Amino acid sequence: MSILAWCVAAWLFGIGVYGIVTSRHYVHLIGCLAVCQSATYVLLLGIGFRWHAGPPIFYDHPPGTPAVDPVVQALVLTDIVVSAAMTALLLAIALQVHKRRGTLDPQHLRPFRQEK
Amino acid sequence: MNPVQLLPVAVLLPLGLAALLLAIAHWLPPRLADGASVLASLGLVALCGWLAVQALHGPVVHWFGGWTPRVSGRPDVVLGIGFSADPMSAVVAAFCALLFALSFIFAWGYFDKIHAHFHVLMLLFMAAMIGFCLTRDLFNLFVWFELMSISAFALTAYPLGRSSLEGALNFTVTNALASFLMLAGVGLLYARTGTLDFLTMAKVIARIAPDPVITGGFVLVATALLTKAAIVPFHMWLADAHAVAPTPVSVIFSGIMVGLGLFGVLKLTAQVFAADAQVLAMVHGGLFALGIATALTGGLMAWAQRHLKRLLAFSTISHLGVMLTAVAAVSATGATGLLLYLIGHGLVKGALFMIAGILLARRNSVDELALHGQGRTLWPVGVVMAVAGLLLGGLPAGSMYAASDLIHESAHSVALMFVLIFAASLTGAAVLRAACRIFIGCSGAPGVEVTAPTERGREQADRPLWLMLLPCVLMIAIAVLPVDAVAPFMGRAAALLLQPDGNAATAIASDHVTLGSFFALALTLALLAASLMRERPTRRFARRVGRVERLPFDALQFLHSGLVTDYVAWMAIGVALLAAFLG
Structure with a gap:
């Protein structure tokens, strides 16, 4: 695997965390979370990558043809499914918060601290 | 058999029941979901114990x-996915199921209006925890971890209050980030x-360690588990x-979910x-230090709260900090x-x-x-709360006392042992202080807790008191039971986790009381007396x-800004700290 994939993954994760830390809107924050998540996908796909190898589908290739690692692809696919649920849940919660509070700025949404 | x-079946039963309830609970009487969930949990206690x-x-x-x-025909190539139950993992899984059973009894009739959605989420939650304990595959561990997180997020946000x-947003964002770190760690490994x-x-790690990528992978996976375990x-x-979170859910969260992170x-x-000396050095040193810091921070913050x-x-x-010091020992005594x-x-x-749930209701x-003084007519609740507070503060009886003895033994340092005792005493004294104020009405001028954040709350009130009190009494009764009967089994289970071939030394817990074992209790009572006899500074x-x-x-x-x-x-x-520790 080339060093480029590692760098891209680290960079994506870094800007994602930077975005979360400086966020002033929850939908933006959830977007940044998705950026962090794509960093892990780049990392995983980079790990499984082989030069001069095809997709791991042996329908029209004889078994033994070089192919990229299917395990990490399965991992990514599984995580995409789980994370879709997570993002949907986060957005649903954000929607409910907006209905009740009229704002999505984390600065104004601190549990236990609105009655002072 | x-x-x-x-x-x-330990995982299929709760998953199957959850699916079934989701499909047909609309047509069934509401109590049926309660009953089925309690029975399923009790069945799982029996199964996992067996x-x-x-x-x-x-x-x-x-x-x-x-x-x-x-099947693969080559050594070191494992194509399948397996479950593997060693005694300690199975005991932890059985304990998860027991807490769920008691929590379902407490929640009897709590969530009538919403069909069985609460039960479905709780059953998924339970399946995820048991799967987490029993899996022998790193990616499956991650999937169960995620499933556990997602059902926990939904259960927290459930009351849809402000x-x-x-709180659910904070929970979800931090834990989602943790699970991305875990996935990256799994990838590196x-x-x-x-x-x-x-x-x-x-086997492979024993061959190639020390290796920076392996250590990095461990740091990322450990970070995720420590986030779940709420370590400073x-x-x-x-x-x-x-x-x-709704009370029956908080019971599970504090009772076992966070502890599972440490078990992981x-x-x-x-x-x-x-076999990786670099990782072991980090666990012995770095995680131990984090454990001490966590115990102290948690104790001081608990002391300064007024919202129960x-x-x-x-x-x-x-207390998670205390447990982390036991994990950091990686020894039979610690385990x-x-x-x-x-x-x-x-x-x-x-x-x-x-x-707390009874008071809310x-x-x-x-x-x-x-x-202040409003709990006088609920005095049986106060008695249970006082016993629980004393147990937290080091009452020399039952499994917590026997365990803290072993943990102190594995800490190898008298000074650090005192830090752990002091932290536990602070939490016990804080609980007793609240109990005295609510159920007896004695007070003293409030100290640091007066400026702590608080708010009013409400939970479904139409449940009989005895039904809510029954699981509390059961739990405290089990917690004070003498450990002599189970100590050899527990010691053996812990030793088998460390050395599956059975060659590890076994540590036998004991709750024998000596004069020294009253030290923690005395410290707790002194702190309690200090807070109740405080006068307004003039x-x-x-x-x-x-x-x-x-x-x-x-x-x-x-620092705990809520942001x-x-x-x-x-x-x-x-993460930077953990990495610096390796550096």
Whole structure:
């Protein structure tokens, strides 16, 4: 695997965390979370990558043809499914918060601290 | 009956029941979901307990679809996915199911209006926890971890109130980030070892360690588990989430969910990284230091709270720190201590959260200052709460006491042992202080807790008191039972987790009382007396002392800002700290 994939993954994760830390809107924050998540996908796909190898589908290739690692692809696919649920849940919660509070700025949404 | 065939049932039963309830609960009487959930949980207690006994002679292993390692025809290539029950994992799984059973009894009739959605989420939650305990595959561990997180997020946000939604957002964002770190860590470990199976991975690591990619992978996976276990500085989300979740859910959160994170760290360290000196050095040193810091931070924060559920949440953080020092020892003594402490603390903390739930249902508040003297007519609840507070503070009886003895033994340092005792005493004294104020009405001028955040709350009130009190009493009764009968089994189970071939030394817990074992209790009662006899500072000198006393608490309260962006920044700092420790 080339060093480029590692760098891209680290960079994506870094800007994602930077975005979360400086966020002033929850939908933006959830977007940044998705950026962090794509960093892990780049990392995983980079790990499984082989030069001069095809997709791991042996329908029209004889078994033994070089192919990229299917395990990490399965991992990514599984995580995409789980994370879709997570993002949907986060957005649903954000929607409910907006209905009740009229704002999505984390600065104004601190549990236990609105009655002072 | 064949244990190998029954092993997957531990996960399939709750998953199947959840699916069934989701499909047909609309047409059934509401009590049926309650009853079915309680019965299923009790059945799982029996099943996992039986598996634990069966596994004493060697782990019970089930390969799904018959994909055993032999199928690949090459050594070190494991194509299948398996479950593997060693005695300690099975005991932890059985304890999860027990807490769920008691929590379902407490929640009897709590969630009538919403069909069985609560039960469905709880059953998924339980399946995820049991799967987490029994899996022998790193990616599966991650999937169960994620499933556990997602059902927990939904259960926290469930009441759709202001604080519960905001607490759930903080919880979800921090824990989602943690699970991305875990996935990245799993990826790194796979990149070097080419396998996801625990035992095969351990063999490869023994061959190639020390390796920077392996160590990096461990740091990322451990960070995720420590975030779930609310270890400083990844702990900020816990007080927000546990304080706002519905009571039956808080019981599970504080009772076992967070402890599972620590169990995961121990299991991975012992079964996968045991041969990697660099990782072990980090666990012995770095995690031990984090444990001490967590115990102290949690204890001080618990002392400075007035909202009972927040107080209990911080006390959970403190006790998790104590448990992390046991994990950091990676020894038979530490592991036995962890197992007993996990059970003892889970029972006591679960009972305390249920008491907070009773107050919410009967008095519409859990603020110890607002409820001053209002619990007099609920005196049986007060008695249970006092016993629970004494147990937290070191009453020499039952499994928590026996476990803390082992944990102190594994700490190897008298000074640090005193820090752990002091932290536990602070949490016990804080609980007793609240109990005295609410149920007896004695007070003393409020100290640092008066400025702590609080709010009113309400929970479904039409349930009989005895039904809510029954699970609390049961939990406290189990927690004070003498441990002599189970101590050899627990010691054996812990030793088998560390050395599956059965060659490890066994540590036998004991709850024999000596004069020295009253030290923690005396410290707790002294702290309690100090807070109840405090007077309003009138003289200038007294005021100045009061201001100095406030300073550290104010600083801690300021750091626990409730702002999710701060929490994520702290997580980044924590990962940097762990990496620096390796550097």
